Amino acid sequence: MITGLGVTAPGGIGTAAFWDLISSGRTATRRISLFDPTGFRSRIAAEIDFDPAACGLSPQEIRRMDRAAQLGVVSAREALADSGLTLEDVPPERRGVSIGSAVGCTTGLEEEYVVVSDGGREWLVDPAYAVPHLYGYMVPSTLAVEVAWTAQAEGPVALISTGCTAGLDSVGHGYRLVQEGAADVVIAGATDAPISPITVACFDAIKATSPNNDDPEHASRPFDRDRDGFVLGEGAAVMVLEEREAALRRGAEIYAEIVGFASRSNAYHMTGLKPDGREMAEAIRVALREARLNPEDVDYINAHGSGTRQNDRHETAAFKDALGEHAYKTPVSSIKSMVGHSLGAIGSIEVAASVLAIKHNVIPPTANLHTPDPECDLDYVPVTAREQPVDVVLSVGSGFGGFQTAMLLAQR
């Protein structure tokens, strides 16, 4: 059971601002302001106007935490407050944490590298200039540590790092911990703050990101014929997962229930995707089986929809393979058109979007979808949100390394 939500995403701080953005069809993609992107192939991203102090972080916390940790902690605090969970309800040893991230604290690592290497001039860097928290930046597990401290969790704690599916896999891991009884509550979610020169450059090198620098607001175009790559994003989403009976007992407000989760790998290529979507289809089938649902039960598919040529075709094929004829009748949308692709974080942000779609009975649209692609011939909810009953959502992710993940969420 999901009983609390916290989202810090481009376009506004907090779950309410996030829903307002993605249900309106507005986009938060723009020219990069976090550093000067002159000279880069892709100079656009979905950034958060994030003031950590205004979000309640103390001066010590701001100094200690990399941006990804800050986003994660702010989201975790919102989720915990939203859930109303107290230490009397669930003591520390019964609280677990499962946080996803693709690139950990790279932004902090890069900033500090520039200092210790004197602007990149010294391969043998000078340790005298290292900040005291540098080791905390090197190990991505710090992101889970910070959330565990926030949640006063002393049960099982993990950082899941399966690239761009990490945010779905971390929620799935939390779901398993609750299912097995390893914890009564798991604070699960993901965070990434990858808008830094090295990450932007590494996607430039393989032309994965959109070079549509002249029109950033409309650059993220999942499923559109004119899509030309993903637009990098940043953000975090954290949720409180709770065992069903315990949640009911304490009278918690329940957003939705996770009913199925599965992941598969394509064992094909670190970045390339075969057009047939075979392994994602298998993950979807296995998740449906666990949920004891049929394809016809799926009301909405929250797609990975990154906006690369290969992804959107791959995924469309997977939906058809797994859902058969029902794929043509099922609304599919990608919120990456609005909040960009925040790597490991986006999976959790998309779970949050799915949960909110169930809560509001509104399907967020795929913004910027104006020219259909003959290879992408499903109902992608172009441009404007759609009001309709949403009981069951399928949320999927696909990532470097070949990971394919599917999760099913249901109204309880």
Place this chain on the structure above:
Amino acid sequence: MNDRKTATRSGRAPDERVVVTGIGVTAPNGVGTEAYWAATLNGKSGLARITHLDPERYPTRVAGVVQEFDAAEYVPSRLIVQTDHWTHLGLAATAMALDDAGVDPAELPEYEMAVVTASSSGGNEFGQREIEKLWSKGPEYVGVYQSIAWFYAATTGQVSIRYGMRGPCGVICTEQAGGLDVAAQARRLLRREARLVVTGGTDASRSPYALTAQFTSGMLSTRDDPVRAYLPFDVDACGHVPGEGGAMLIAEGESAARRRGAVPYGVIAGYGASFDPRPEPGRPARSNLVRAIRLALDDARIRPDQVDVVFADAVGVPERDLAEAAAIGEVFGPRAVPVTAPKTMTGRLYGGGAALDLATALLAIRDGVIPPTVGVTSPAPGCDLDLVLGTARETPVRTALVLARGYGGFNSALVVTAP
């Protein structure tokens, strides 16, 4: 939800025993399982002055570097250029482990094989090289493989691709505890849906930047003498020495492993994890290690007096060693169980460390011998442990407990038993 149709459950055997049938090791004191094991039983250390870079300007000048390792022997040249040293070590260890298990992945169902590895510092050497190009020359000099070599999922992804393993793959980063957490995840997958899981981890925090970063943990030794640099539980303890490498293990459900005639090393019998509360200034740190140990023993249905050896986390920092010794004492009683830390011969391998300890524990079960803790001569007051010092101790080992603590507060405990 009311009109859900019933379908068969995906779970198959929640209590299936999970066994380890293959081990591959790339360690500072030996490449290959038997080379490592022979060195470890003989007390041969892999710690030495760093030579892969000029260590003079760093506070830490001793490390456990994997010697005589030629990636080309194990990894196709095309893959070598696409991956970091850490992944080379992982691919090599995986090849050895699969060979040891006598299993041909091509013959198993693709969706029932998975890869779950631990990582802690990712492809830091590859990453530093690319970030140096970016900052000294410009973004167009960053290479096409940075995006797939640097991130923490690189080893899992490459192993999955190399062997056609299309099941539920994963990556867990809990610093030194990762090797046990991925073994637990392997067991979970084998009980739910998988037939074979490649698990374990390697790490290679060897770049100049990674060395610098590690030093800020405040836990690294600055002593120049490789013999005296890493002395956990000793009066002379002064932090730990970093190392590289690790181990990969092949885990299978026991019935399937037996059916194909495999000879298991041992059973992954119990697991427990806990997390420490945030340390508060001016107050003694509170450790939840005892709870992780008890959870693991309960899970394995093993009493403390049935445990034949404890592989300690042995971080080498006096107050943390004391906390570990106290936890072991609280569960087992004073000097009630042999305790050892063969990582004194390899350094701490982070994402690879607990996986290597797990491999070592299984070898101890196989051969009935406990490898020594080297270098330590005078246990510190309060470290009231039966430490296996100096030379290996021959004794039947049916049950071993492996402990690991990850930076920031992770505690993991894993029980392995004779097959």
